[in-house]
Amino acid sequence: MSLKSQFELAKSEYEQWGIQVEEALEKLRDIPISIHCWQGDDIDGFEVNKAELSGGIDVTGNYPGKATTPEELRMDLEKALSLIPGKHRINLHALYAETDGEIVDRDKLEPKHFEKWVAWAKKHGLGLDFNPTIFSHEKAADGLTLSHPNPEIRRFWIDHCIASRRIGEYFGKELGTPCLTNIWIPDGYKDIPSDRLTPRKRLKESLDEIFAAEVDDTFNIDSVESKLFGIGSESYVVGSHEFYLSYALKNNKLCLLDTGHYHPTEMVSNKISSMLLFNEKLALHVSRPVRWDSDHVVTFDEELKEIALEIVRNDAIDKVMIGLDFFDASINRIAAWTIGTRNMVKAMLYAMLMPNEHLKELQEKGDYTKRLALLEEFKTYPFGAIWNYYCEQMDVPVKEHWLAEVLEYEERVLSQRK
Structure with missing residues (x-):
């Protein structure tokens, strides 16, 4: 038949x-899904002065053939996109800047360092989203960034986030579709802190300064992303769900929910309806936590279907910005993109x-x-x-x-x- x-x-x-x-x-x-570029190269990026992966992030596996240049990464993305139904978006991190061999620290990044990404996105009719890279850097070596007690280190990361928002604005202007620029930081403590309030106060002040910089929200949409714990921040994370949910509501920013950033029995699908009552929009990073925030490739499981159902049955397709966030170096990376993204699209159809x-x-x-x-x-x-x-x-x-x-x-x- x-x-x-x-x-x-x-x-x-x-x-x-x-x-x-x-x-x-x-x-x-x-329905566009924002596909994360970092699955293709194990979050290595293209900085001239590369630092080791840090911030409680780990990529396991050594499957051959990962992308090592921007051209290879874009070619691999094209292959994955050819296997996924629909017209989607690509989500970039700041460490994917192309500086032509020049050392440009993150606080000095400019739109020109992403011109090749924009030209490629135009050619293929893709939108771009963005993230400041607030990890894998000497100024994040002790696990603190925007909440750091050292004002010089805070200044560096504040300037990097402002630069990132302006890059997001550039993406939106050039591509005719707003860029979601999402801030996530690894800040926290391995053991029980003696002061939870002061780091959060510093984080709030840093965010206030970042968002005070003038950026046209017609082209750039700001979001903030929480986390429950990470490697090296098992006891306390400064940017908790309660912190960012409150900050987003008070400051008219999007709250981004990552499906791996909560307690193992805490479901993001259960949060969507509550948040839609009080937020015009919200954003997602869909991943698959296995016992912890392990960022496994998204499968067509019950939680994925439930997330899609919450979006569809609450008439929120235009209110929820769906992105993906997983990285697996133990399998073919293009297959990982294809499996995960097709499953996200499949879940939306299932819900419909x-x-x-x-x-x-x-x-x-x-x-x-x-x-x-x-x-x-x-x-x-x-x-x-x-x-x-x-x-x-x-x-x-x-x-x-x-x-x-x-x-x-x-x-x-x-x-x-x-």
Whole structure:
């Protein structure tokens, strides 16, 4: 049976519940996922004076063929994008600046150091998002940055964040789509602190100064990202969820939720509805924590589906900016991008093909039996036939056939790299 015939049969099943499948596919085409560039090179970046990876971040594995130049990274991203349905965005970190061999410290970065990224994004019709890189640097060696007691170190990171916001503004102007510039810091203490307040006071003052710098929010959107703990900050993180949630609300900034930055039993999907009541927009970094913030490749698991359901059934597709954040060096990196991003897109489609309004009505009536029964039965509805047809329509490989293209690229391109 052809994919089209399978699609028509599946569509008829969903339409019995009033689900408009064609409409869902049209909406799905317009949902951009911000794909993180750092999966492709294990967060090495292209700084002339590279420092070792730090900030409680670790990338494990030594799968051959990682990108070692900007050209290789962009080429690998192009390959991954050719296997993922839809038109998406690319998320950059400051350490991916291209300075033509000149040592340019992060507080001195300018838009010109990202001109090649912008030219590439224009060529492929992509939006760009951005992050100041507040780790892997001698001025972050003791695990403190924007909350550091040394005002000179704070000054350096404040200036870097201001420079990053201006780079984000440049991206937005050049590409015609606003850039999300997200601030995350590793600041914290390994053991129980004797003063939790003072570092947070310094962080607040640093953020106030960063956001006081004039940047056009038509082109740049600011967000702040929390964390529960990290390697070297197991007992206390300055930028906690409560801190950034409060700061974002008071200062009209986006609060970014990373799915790995909470207690193992604390689900980001459960936070989305609450935050939507008090925030016009919010941002996500979707990852997969395994026992801790381990940033595994996103799989089509229950939490991913629940995140997508919260976005879709609360009519928040235009209110939630979806980005990814994982890095695995134990598998083919292009496969990692492809698996994770296709799963995020797949989860959004899955959520669109649920009888969400009917399920809401059942809950309001207190008919929990029927609600649970339908939720379970829809897990085996012919969702795959809709997904396969969508991939075919978007001119990307169907089912696992994308893997053959990745392996061919590995043999032809990746295996030739040192």
